[in-house]
Structure formats: structure tokens, C-alpha cells
Amino acid sequence: MPDTLLFALEASLNGLTAGVMYALVALGFVLIFKASGIFNFAQGVLALFAALTLVGFQSGQIPFSHLINATLGTRLHHFGWNMPTVLAIPATVLVMIGLAILVERFILKHLINQEPIILFMATIGLAYFLEGFGDIMWGAEVKALDVGLPKGMSMAVDDATFNWFGYGFYIDRLEIWAAGIAAVLVAVLTVFSQYTKQGRALRAVADDHQAALSVGISLRFIWVLTWSIAGIVALVAGIMWGSKSGVQFSLSLIALKALPVLILGGFTSIPGAIVGGLIIGVGEKLFDFFMNPIIGGATENWFAYMLALVFLLFRPQGLFGERIIERV
Amino acid sequence: MKMTRLAATLAATMVVAGPTLADTLHFPSLSYRTGPFAAGGIPFADGYSDYLTLINERDGGIGGVPIRQTECETAYNTERGVECYQSIRNDNPLVIQPLSTGITYQLIPRTMEDGIPMHTMGYGRTSAVNGEVFNWTFNYPANYWDGASVIINYLLDENDGSLEGKKIALLYHNSAYGREPIPTLERLAERHGYEFLSIGVDSPGQEQGSQWLQIRRERPDYVVMWGWGVMNPTAIQEAANIRFPMENFIGVWWSGSQQDVRPVGDGAHGYKALAMHGTGMDYPIYEDMQRYVIDAGKYAGTGDEVGTVLYSRGMYAAMLAVEAAKKAQEIHGVAAITPAMMRDGMANLEITEELMVELGLPNFGPAFSVACENHGGSGAAMIQQWDAQAGEWNLITDWIDPDRELIMEMAMDDSIAYAAENNISPACLN
Numbered sequence: 001m002p003d004t005l006l007f008a009l010e011a012s013l014n015g016l017t018a019g020v021m022y023a024l025v026a027l028g029f030v031l032i033f034k035a036s037g038i039f040n041f042a043q044g045v046l047a048l049f050a051a052l053t054l055v056g057f058q059s060g061q062i063p064f065s066h067l068i069n070a071t072l073g074t075r076l077h078h079f080g081w082n083m084p085t086v087l088a089i090p091a092t093v094l095v096m097i098g099l100a101i102l103v104e105r106f107i108l109k110h111l112i113n114q115e116p117i118i119l120f121m122a123t124i125g126l127a128y129f130l131e132g133f134g135d136i137m138w139g140a141e142v143k144a145l146d147v148g149l150p151k152g153m154s155m156a157v158d159d160a161t162f163n164w165f166g167y168g169f170y171i172d173r174l175e176i177w178a179a180g181i182a183a184v185l186v187a188v189l190t191v192f193s194q195y196t197k198q199g200r201a202l203r204a205v206a207d208d209h210q211a212a213l214s215v216g217i218s219l220r221f222i223w224v225l226t227w228s229i230a231g232i233v234a235l236v237a238g239i240m241w242g243s244k245s246g247v248q249f250s251l252s253l254i255a256l257k258a259l260p261v262l263i264l265g266g267f268t269s270i271p272g273a274i275v276g277g278l279i280i281g282v283g284e285k286l287f288d289f290f291m292n293p294i295i296g297g298a299t300e301n302w303f304a305y306m307l308a309l310v311f312l313l314f315r316p317q318g319l320f321g322e323r324i325i326e327r328v
Numbered sequence: 329m330k331m332t333r334l335a336a337t338l339a340a341t342m343v344v345a346g347p348t349l350a351d352t353l354h355f356p357s358l359s360y361r362t363g364p365f366a367a368g369g370i371p372f373a374d375g376y377s378d379y380l381t382l383i384n385e386r387d388g389g390i391g392g393v394p395i396r397q398t399e400c401e402t403a404y405n406t407e408r409g410v411e412c413y414q415s416i417r418n419d420n421p422l423v424i425q426p427l428s429t430g431i432t433y434q435l436i437p438r439t440m441e442d443g444i445p446m447h448t449m450g451y452g453r454t455s456a457v458n459g460e461v462f463n464w465t466f467n468y469p470a471n472y473w474d475g476a477s478v479i480i481n482y483l484l485d486e487n488d489g490s491l492e493g494k495k496i497a498l499l500y501h502n503s504a505y506g507r508e509p510i511p512t513l514e515r516l517a518e519r520h521g522y523e524f525l526s527i528g529v530d531s532p533g534q535e536q537g538s539q540w541l542q543i544r545r546e547r548p549d550y551v552v553m554w555g556w557g558v559m560n561p562t563a564i565q566e567a568a569n570i571r572f573p574m575e576n577f578i579g580v581w582w583s584g585s586q587q588d589v590r591p592v593g594d595g596a597h598g599y600k601a602l603a604m605h606g607t608g609m610d611y612p613i614y615e616d617m618q619r620y621v622i623d624a625g626k627y628a629g630t631g632d633e634v635g636t637v638l639y640s641r642g643m644y645a646a647m648l649a650v651e652a653a654k655k656a657q658e659i660h661g662v663a664a665i666t667p668a669m670m671r672d673g674m675a676n677l678e679i680t681e682e683l684m685v686e687l688g689l690p691n692f693g694p695a696f697s698v699a700c701e702n703h704g705g706s707g708a709a710m711i712q713q714w715d716a717q718a719g720e721w722n723l724i725t726d727w728i729d730p731d732r733e734l735i736m737e738m739a740m741d742d743s744i745a746y747a748a749e750n751n752i753s754p755a756c757l758n
Contacts (some may be wrong), residue, residue, distance in 0.1 A: 021535075142591055144593060170540075246561045246566060246590070250534065251558075285537065295605035298529060300538060301531075
């Protein structure tokens with residue numbers, strides 16, 4: 001096989017795994033948009049906050065220690081023990097559920113029946129608040145995140161492709177795990193929304209708030225449920241991205257990677273988020289591979305948006321999104 | 329009504345208690361403690377502030393005049409940086425330290441017009457070394473082109489004086505900052521015969537899959553990195569993933585802090601970076617810092633960044649600012665100096681090893697002197713290597729000089745072009 005084809009194949013495989021990482025972030029957006037019609041600007045910050053909280057628990061960091069020290073003149077930083085990952089993850093999930101309750105209680109409850117743009121603006125405010133709150137609670141230094149996921153080159157893939165093609169492909173084991181975790185996540189979310197009472201209620205609210213309310217479904221409960229699930233998905237995204245490059249405040253910018261994925265896959269489709277992620281991932285890697293020698297590198301950010309723009313021209317609702325026809 | 333009264337009382341208190349222009353020396357800090365690059369901005373701001381606090385607490389200020397510190401948050405955003413400058417430009421700021429190449433480019437013409445000196449230590453516009461064009465901008469003790477040249481000189485040493493046939497890749501942050509070393513590395517490639525390859529990474533740099541696949545395909549002998557923020561640990565992690573020999577991976581001084589290597593764990597062992605100053609707490613100054621600042625609870629931030637690479641850099645920047653202020657006082661014979669006098673102090677600054685010893689910072693920075701023809705100091709830097717097991721940076725070389733002849737030649741071309749574009753007649757101010 002010619003070298004160029006081999007390299008392109010390797011780039012495509014890496015694009016698929018990178019696409020799954022993007023899709024993990026996009027999933028959180030889809031969940032909230034489906035259930036409440038809100039484009040949650042704070043989803044990236046939710047991932048950051050979840051990852052910060054997880055590392056904080058793992059390392060036994062005292063929350064708000066900087067604030068306590070500045071106020072009381074103490075030098076407290078750590079409890080002196082580390083929490084095992086198997087306990088730290090459930091504890092973080094509880095924090096994310098608590099956060100969902102607070103978001104509903106202090107923001108969403110007061111904005112029922114408001115225009116989507118108002119709710120969107122509220123999530124922008126939430127993003128800024130959470131970023132600052134996370135800083136005060138856990139500090140702004142870069143933190144290493146290790147939940148035991150393997151990292152580095154997959155020797156199995158390297159050996160297998162070397163035997164087949166005479167050239168070993170590089171794939172990061174972390175991204176292979178991310179693909180597996182994303183598959184499990186999508187399966188669980190699908191089963192939940194199709195076969196459980198709460199899942200059906202969630203879909204009913206997504207279809208029509210008023211009708212759902214009229215049959216006794218609690219809108220407030222559904223919003224807490226949705227934001228809790230989005231928080232858990234954010235935790236998964238935070239773990240995967242945090243394991244890759246440490247937990248730091250730029251983690252919130254991974255949301256920028258999710259936007260073109262959403263435009264491509266549609267804002268209301270869970271499979272759309274996955275397929276959109278894969279298309280963006282493969283597209284940007286192949287574009288970089290073929291165009292780099294001609295136009296130089298650093299194409300990944302803008303190419304994803306260009307691709308999304310092209311899709312918008314032909315299919316504004318995305319690949320799997322619902323086509324909405326409004327009569328005027 | 330109560331609120332109005334409270335606000336009035338507070339305002340009155342601030343007017344009464346606040347220091348006035350005449351009896352303080354204003355050292356503003358354009359810092360970034362928030363946003364995606366906060367992890368790098370916080371230790372620098374802490375180091376800068378702590379040193380100035382030390383001078384106030386221990387020495388009672390500079391020449392008997394207390395230092396007044398102000399801090400403005402830029403979030404490493406150019407527009408906010410310019411807004412910060414606008415908010416302090418009339419408050420007698422003695423020196424502006426923008427801490428961002430993007431902000432520097434915006435402030436060069438403004439500071440020139442306002443007559444306020446600017447210090448861009450190890451960043452900013454390299455050709456500002458030409459003081460005849462950039463009268464108010466200083467970039468001592470080293471700039472990006474120095475850094476690129478020092479790395480090549482180090483690699484020449486490692487390869488018995490020849491890089492013929494070698495391939496060197498530059499992995500750069502796709503910004504004004506990241507693109508700065510490209511012309512130097514291209515010129516040096518012509519001179520030393522190595523093959524040069526530049527690979528850009530879009531900001532912030534969390535996803536570098538394509539770049540490292542390219543590095544894996546191209547198999548460069550060395551990778552040089554010009555990164556910042558999350559780009560650095562991501563690149564080091566990717567290098568570890570593809571098993572690139574870490575000792576052949578060298579970052580600029582903005583890619584060589586604890587924040588860059590710690591998230592990678594053992595995989596970062598052996599990674600190298602430029603050091604424009606010493607690091608760690610093995611310097612006598614820390615005895616005073618502990619006594620007057622840390623133990624007294626007067627430290628900036630959380631107090632847990634003391635001695636780290638970026639804290640040391642902030643402290644070094646403050647030390648150079650204080651020494652320039654002393655020089656200005658000496659030249660003009662007044663203690664309450666103005667920004668214009670401060671510029672004179674910076675333009676005549678002389679840092680010797682004897683002075684560094686006296687300040688409690690032996691061999692912490694290079695000896696250099698500033699002149700109109702050279703606002704950039706010596707350009708020397710050292711190479712440090714990360715020991716993941718010990719969790720510390722170790723200096724593995726002494727000061728390495730850059731190819732200053734070439735750099736000054738390139739800087740002259742660039743600065744003269746800038747002068748022509750902006751109708752500046754090159755001339756020394758003093």
C-alpha cells in the first residue's frame with residue numbers, strides 16, 4: 001500500500017477516536033437542549049467544574065481553602081488523606097446532582113415560559129459564575145488527573161497494523177477507552193430515555209412542556225434530572241480531557257469543539273452527536289494531512305467550523321436534527 | 329440612602345488613607361488570574377507582587393519612597409489588556425509589564441506616545457532591542473530570537489558543532505507569540521545546514537493529534553516548542569505517547585514551568601526547556617522573603633507558588649524594575665521619579681553578578697547592561713531538564729550565548745521597517 005494512503009488511513013483512525021472525544025462534550029449539550037430547548041453555554045464549564053471536583057476529592061483538597069486562609073490567616077490546604085477514585089467519582093456525581101438542584105432552584109425556576117434566548121443568556125451567566133466559583137473552591141493551578149485509564153500508544157494496534165501493512169499505526173489508548181465509554185454512555189442514555197418512566201417523561205417534556213404539565217409531569221423534576229444527567233456526562237468528558245492534558249481552566253474551552261459537532265449532528269439527537277463528532281474528527285485530520293503541505297498547519301479549529309457552515313447551507317437542522325417548519 | 333452614605337464614607341476614607349502620586353512609586357501589574365491561561369499568570373503575578381512587597385517591608389520602598397502596587401486583570405486577552413493600560417496611563421505608572429505578546433504589540437505605539445516605559449521580559453516584539461526605534465520598549469535580558477538561537481547553539485554543542493543533515497521541527501502556538509522564532513530558525517537553518525520544519529497548533533492547543541502524527545511521520549531529530557498554557561502539557565503528553573525521546577524535546581522558557589510537566593507525570597521525565605533565570609528556593613533572598621512577606625502573611629495570592637519557575641520569573645521582573653528605579657533615582661537625584669525618569673533608569677541599567685549576589689540572587693540571572701543600541705540585554709539562557717521522580721527542574725548547562733550578531737542584524741532590518749511604516753526617525757533619547 002502506498003505510504004500516503006497508509007498515513008491517511010492512520011490519520012482517519014485518529015480522527016475517529018478524536019471525534020469521540022468531541023462527541024462526549026456534545027452529548028451534554030444535546031441532553032439539555034432536547035429536554036428544555038436551552039442551549040447550555042455552561043456545558044464546557046460544567047466539565048471543568050466536575051473534573052476540578054473529582055481531582056479535589058481524590059487529592060483530599062480542602063474546598064475553599066484559599067478563601068479560608070485569606071480570611072482566617074490559616075495555612076490549610078489538604079485534609080491529609082486521599083480519596084480512592086471509586087469513592088471520588090460517586091462523590092463528584094453527588095456534587096453534580098446538587099449543582100443541578102441549585103441551578104433549577106435559583107435560575108430555571110424563575111425563567112419558566114421565558115424566551116429561549118433569555119434561558120441561553122442565563123446559562124452564559126452560569127458559565128461565568130461557575131468558572132469563578134470553581135476557582136475559589138479548588139484553586140486555579142494545573143492538576144494532574146489519574147483515574148487509572150491507560151494512556152500512550154496502543155501496542156496491539158501498532159503490532160497488528162505493522163504485520164498487515166509494514167507500518168505501525170499510532171492510536172492513543174486513552175482515546176480507545178473514550179470510544180468504549182462513549183458507546184456505553186449512549187447505550188445507557190438510550191435505554192433510559194426509551195424504557196424508563198423518567199425517560200419517557202423527559203421525552204414528553206421535550207416534545208411539549210404544556211402537554212407534559214397537563215398530564216402531571218413535574219417540569220422542575222425533569223429539569224433537575226436533565227441537568228444531573230448532563231452533569232454526569234460533563235464529568236465523563238472532564239475525566240477524558242483532563243486525563244489527556246491535566247485539569248486546568250482551559251478545559252472549559254472544549255465546548256468550542258462541540259459546537260460544529262452539534263451543527264453537524266443536530267441539537268436534538270444523541271446518535272447525531274456521535275456521528276457529528278466522528279465526521280468532524282475524521283474531516284479535520286484528513287484535511288490537515290492533505291492540505292498541510294500546501295497551506296501550512298493549524299487548520300483544525302477553523303476547518304471544523306467551515307465544515308459545519310457547509311452543512312448549515314444544505315441541512316440547517318443537522319444530520320439527525322428535527323426539521324422545524326414555522327408558519328408565518 | 330444608607331448605601332449612599334456608606335459609599336461616600338468609603339470614598340472619603342480611600343481619599344484620606346490612599347497614597348498620593350507624589351509620595352509613592354506606582355508599579356502596576358497587568359496580570360491574569362482568571363481565564364484559560366490563569367495557571368501561568370497567577371505565579372508570575374504573585375512573584376512580581378511579593379518582591380515589591382519585600383522591598384516595601386524590608387527597605388521601606390525604593391530610596392525611601394514606598395511602592396504602590398496596583399493590579400489589573402487582563403485574562404490574557406489583548407482588548408482587556410489595552411483597557412487596563414488606558415485605566416492606569418494617567419496614574420503615573422513607572423513601567424508597564426503587559427505579560428502578553430499580543431498586548432505588547434498594541435501598547436508599543438501607545439506607550440511611545442504617552443511616554444511610559446514598557447518592559448517585555450522574554451516576550452513581545454523582538455526587534456524592540458533597537459532602542460533607537462523603540463525608545464520606550466525594553467526586552468532585556470533575552471528575547472524570543474535569542475531563545476531560538478540559544479537552543480540551536482546548545483544543539484550544536486550536543487552534536488560536536490554540526491547540525492548538518494539533522495531535522496529540527498518547531499511546534500508553535502499559532503499566534504504572534506508562537507510565530508516569532510520562525511525567521512530566526514530559518515536563517516539559522518541556512519547557516520548550519522539543518523532541515524527546518526514548522527508545525528502550528530491552534531490555540532488553546534488541547535487537541536494536537538494531527539501535529540504529532542506528522543512528527544511521527546517526519547521523524548525529526550529534535551522538536552523545539554513555542555507553547556503556552558494547555559498546549560504545553562498536551563504536547564509533552566503526546567510526545568510521551570509516541571515515544572519521542574524526551575531529551576530531544578526542548579521548549580522555550582514559556583514552555584518550561586511546573587504547570588507544563590506535572591500533569592504528564594513520569595512521561596515528562598527528561599523534557600528540556602530554556603531557563604532565562606534560576607529557579608527553586610536555594611537563594612539567600614528567600615530568607616528575607618520568608619521573614620518579611622510569607623510569615624507576615626503579606627504574600628500575594630495563596631502563597632503556595634513561591635519558588636516555582638513562573639513565580640521566580642515574576643520576582644525577577646520586579647527585581648529588574650526596582651533596580652531600574654534605583655538607577656533612575658541615581659541619575660536624576662530625586663527619589664519620587666516619573667515614568668520618563670524611569671525610562672532613563674532602564675536605558676542605563678547595569679546588572680552585574682556582584683549586584684545579584686548583593687540582592688541575594690547569585691547566578692540567578694545573567695550579567696548584562698542596557699544601552700540605546702541594545703534594549704535586549706545579553707540574550708543568554710540556560711537549559712534545564714525535568715526530573716519527574718524528584719519533581720524538580722535541574723539546570724544542565726551554564727549560560728549559553730545566542731548568535732547576537734545575526735539577531736541584531738535581523739532586529740535592525742525589522743525595526744527599521746517598523747520605523748519607516750510608522751514615520752519614526754530612529755534616534756536615541758539620551
